Amino acid sequence: MTRTDGTSSVTPVVSAVKVGKKFGGHQALADVTMDVMPGEVVCIIGPSGSGKTTFLRCINQLESFDSGGLWLDGELLGYRRVGEALHPLSDKEIARQRRKTGMVFQRFNLFPHMTALENVTEAPVQVLRRRRDEVHDAAMLLLDRVGLAHKAGAYPSELSGGQQQRIAIARALAMQPKLMLFDEPTSALDPELVGEVLAVMRDLAASGMTMIVVTHELGFAREVGDRVVFMDQGRVVETGTATELMNDPKEARTRNFLKTAFTRG
Amino acid sequence: MAEELDIARLRHVRRPHFGRIAAIVAILFVAFLLVRAFAHGKIDWATTWEFLFWPTILWGLFNTVWMSFVCMAVGIAIGLACAVAHASTNPVLKGAAIFYAWFFRGAPVILQLLIWFNLALVFPTLGIPGLFEFKTVVVITPAVATILSLGLNEGAYVSEIIRSGMLGVDRGQYEAAKAMGMTNGTALRRIILPQAMRIVVPPLGNEFIGLVKMTALASIIGFGDVVRSAQDIYYSNAKVIELLMVPTFWFLVVVTVLTLGQRVLERRFGRGFGTGGAR
Ligand SMILES: Nc1ncnc2c1ncn2[C@@H]1O[C@H](COP(=O)(O)OP(=O)(O)OP(=O)(O)O)[C@@H](O)[C@H]1O
Numbered sequence: 443m444t445r446t447d448g449t450s451s452v453t454p455v456v457s458a459v460k461v462g463k464k465f466g467g468h469q470a471l472a473d474v475t476m477d478v479m480p481g482e483v484v485c486i487i488g489p490s491g492s493g494k495t496t497f498l499r500c501i502n503q504l505e506s507f508d509s510g511g512l513w514l515d516g517e518l519l520g521y522r523r524v525g526e527a528l529h530p531l532s533d534k535e536i537a538r539q540r541r542k543t544g545m546v547f548q549r550f551n552l553f554p555h556m557t558a559l560e561n562v563t564e565a566p567v568q569v570l571r572r573r574r575d576e577v578h579d580a581a582m583l584l585l586d587r588v589g590l591a592h593k594a595g596a597y598p599s600e601l602s603g604g605q606q607q608r609i610a611i612a613r614a615l616a617m618q619p620k621l622m623l624f625d626e627p628t629s630a631l632d633p634e635l636v637g638e639v640l641a642v643m644r645d646l647a648a649s650g651m652t653m654i655v656v657t658h659e660l661g662f663a664r665e666v667g668d669r670v671v672f673m674d675q676g677r678v679v680e681t682g683t684a685t686e687l688m689n690d691p692k693e694a695r696t697r698n699f700l701k702t703a704f705t706r707g
Numbered sequence: 708m709a710e711e712l713d714i715a716r717l718r719h720v721r722r723p724h725f726g727r728i729a730a731i732v733a734i735l736f737v738a739f740l741l742v743r744a745f746a747h748g749k750i751d752w753a754t755t756w757e758f759l760f761w762p763t764i765l766w767g768l769f770n771t772v773w774m775s776f777v778c779m780a781v782g783i784a785i786g787l788a789c790a791v792a793h794a795s796t797n798p799v800l801k802g803a804a805i806f807y808a809w810f811f812r813g814a815p816v817i818l819q820l821l822i823w824f825n826l827a828l829v830f831p832t833l834g835i836p837g838l839f840e841f842k843t844v845v846v847i848t849p850a851v852a853t854i855l856s857l858g859l860n861e862g863a864y865v866s867e868i869i870r871s872g873m874l875g876v877d878r879g880q881y882e883a884a885k886a887m888g889m890t891n892g893t894a895l896r897r898i899i900l901p902q903a904m905r906i907v908v909p910p911l912g913n914e915f916i917g918l919v920k921m922t923a924l925a926s927i928i929g930f931g932d933v934v935r936s937a938q939d940i941y942y943s944n945a946k947v948i949e950l951l952m953v954p955t956f957w958f959l960v961v962v963t964v965l966t967l968g969q970r971v972l973e974r975r976f977g978r979g980f981g982t983g984g985a986r
Pocket residue numbers: 465468470488489490491492493494495496497
């Protein structure tokens with residue numbers, strides 16, 4: 443994993459520099475700095491309330507941040523720099539920037555009034571203005587890729603949690619994002635359904651997709667993650683390969699977290 | 708063990724519904740009394756029947772129906788705009804929407820009808836001075852005054868109904884829509900409002916049915932609705948009750964059609980929610 447040292451000339455897909463975010467008086471993110479290189483799979487772990495979700499939401503601008511900066515594929519997010527000032531972008535421009543990222547939510551958030559297929563075709567047709575028939579074929583391929591081509595006509599309420607989450611992944615992929623964000627994609631699932639979702643994510647990682655995955659699945663982080671980031675109280679405490687971090691954590695906080703996480707599991 | 712084997716061979720008897728049977732008997736009895744009362748009462752049903760399809764009655768019915776649709780269309784357009792404005796982060800838009808609902812829900816409809824109809828007393832002419840001007844009495848006909856008062860009033864109620872529908876849509880839906888790169892407008896149109904419709908259709912149907920009957924109020928400012936047509940006839944032939952039965956019949960017909968329409972919409976927007984018989 444030599445590409446993680448940041449000295450290469452390749453532009454990082456995500457570049458976060460000292461990102462800070464406060465909710466009222468509470469510091470949810472503090473000086474979060476990290477680069478994610480093309481093709482890299484970064485897993486974020488950490489205790490509840492440590493700011494993992496908030497960080498993902500800042501990357502796709504569902505949340506604004508108060509300090510620092512975020513670049514996606516070399517483009518500054520949320521602001522335009524004019525001289526020494528940063529001017530906020532319009533709703534339209536932010537929407538355009540969001541197209542580069544796909545987001546998979548803990549609670550799926552599929553559109554319940556649309557079939558699985560319509561969920562996947564909706565954004566390419568409405569946002570990218572592509573022709574419905576050409577989108578349809580691409581969508582069927584995606585559904586096939588997540589193993590659910592036979593459920594194309596089913597509504598979300600007719601699908602299991604694992605199937606819904608796989609549709610949600612297909613839906614995000616339909617926008618051909620540069621980056622996929624996963625926020626605890628398996629923690630709302632029954633244990634026997636976790637595997638099918640992780641399998642899809644594993645395939646996706648193998649295909650070269652750049653991914654940031656917030657997860658409690660340490661096994662997945664170890665197997666698929668190029669890098670694991672441990673966050674606590676809004677800060678990045680420690681970063682390393684999965685093996686380094688899990689077998690030989692440098693920080694006491696990381697050690698404690700891993701100990702409780704493993705005894706819990 | 709022997710017991711378990713035996714039980715499979717026994718017949719399952721349906722639960723008896725004594726309550727339902729009692730209700731049917733009671734309803735039939737009351738219906739019988741009512742029919743008897745009206746049959747022996749002093750109503751000349753032949754006259755009612757004679758005027759049911761009378762040209763002026765049908766004309767009044769036509770007016771009632773188109774007026775209801777126009778007012779509802781105005782109401783939905785305004786209600787939608789106000790509901791979206793209310794949900795907006797722009798404090799001016801939000802304030803305007805709140806004021807609108809407060810004002811038009813506050814004043815009685817009959818007053819609003821009279822005020823619009825008598826607008827000429829306040830503003831003898833309407834328009835932009837120098838560019839174009841109209842005499843108010845010419846522009847504000849009974850029909851226009853009815854559309855303005857009932858439509859604007861309806862907008863206030865519809866805005867609250869649509870707003871409740873929008874509040875009923877999960878926040879995760881807005882976020883998923885945005886995360887897919889949709890603008891606010893696209894997210895509203897494609898994701899939020901279609902889901903809100905499911906919640907909105909029953910109270911909106913209610914509102915529409917109420918509105919159809921409210922158009923009868925417009926007869927006081929001289930709008931020729933079906934009630935007005937019936938009145939015009941009984942003023943000359945004195946068959947009051949017989950003629951009041953005529954619009955009653957037609958209102959029931961219109962409301963029945965609307966109720967069926969509501970069911971169709973409920974099914975359409977209930978798709979995927981496992982209610983309203985999707986599939
Ligand atoms: N909209 C909000 N308003 C106020 N506080 C918030 C909001 N969202 C998050 N927070 C706070 O910010 C902190 C970080 O929250 P975040 O959801 O990012 O944690 P997390 O690491 O994802 O936790 P979990 O593992 O439980 O999902 C928490 O203390 C949380 O209470």
